Amino acid sequence: MPKFGKKSKERLNECHPDLQKLFNEVIKDTDCTILCGHRTEEEQDKAFKDKVSRLKWPESKHNTKPSMAIDVAPYPLDWQDTKKFYEFGKLVIKKAKELGINIRWGGDWDMDGDYKDQKFNDLPHFELVTKV
Numbered sequence: 001m002p003k004f005g006k007k008s009k010e011r012l013n014e015c016h017p018d019l020q021k022l023f024n025e026v027i028k029d030t031d032c033t034i035l036c037g038h039r040t041e042e043e044q045d046k047a048f049k050d051k052v053s054r055l056k057w058p059e060s061k062h063n064t065k066p067s068m069a070i071d072v073a074p075y076p077l078d079w080q081d082t083k084k085f086y087e088f089g090k091l092v093i094k095k096a097k098e099l100g101i102n103i104r105w106g107g108d109w110d111m112d113g114d115y116k117d118q119k120f121n122d123l124p125h126f127e128l129v130t131k132v
């Protein structure tokens with residue numbers, strides 16, 4: 001059974017308990033690596049500058065404590081293999097549904113199941129949908 005490495009575990013620990021619960025289940029099925037949990041102001045500024053994020057501090061769901069967002073990629077990591085990212089995203093959504101966790105994926109922001117109506121893809125990004 002795949003297991004998270006030390007860095008992944010540290011990043012996961014910065015996240016909301018629901019995200020921890022979800023990805024502790026996901027890893028049992030498929031190996032993955034946690035790229036980012038919480039982002040500090042400095043890290044968010046950098047992510048914005050590098051166009052990894054469209055948001056400025058403290059607007060990102062990565063900026064809260066615990067973090068309401070997490071970036072996870074299938075392992076071994078291959079950014080060119082988008083097919084693998086889509087398969088992974090679908091698996092995470094399915095798991096979240098089973099666990100009753102409401103989640104939004106950066107591969108389907110409007111959550112309509114259509115992956116082609118996107119202006120901005122953020123395939124490793126998953127965030128908790130909070131009721132307002």
Ligand SMILES: [Zn+2]
Nearest residue numbers: 069070071125
């Ligand atoms: Zn993210």
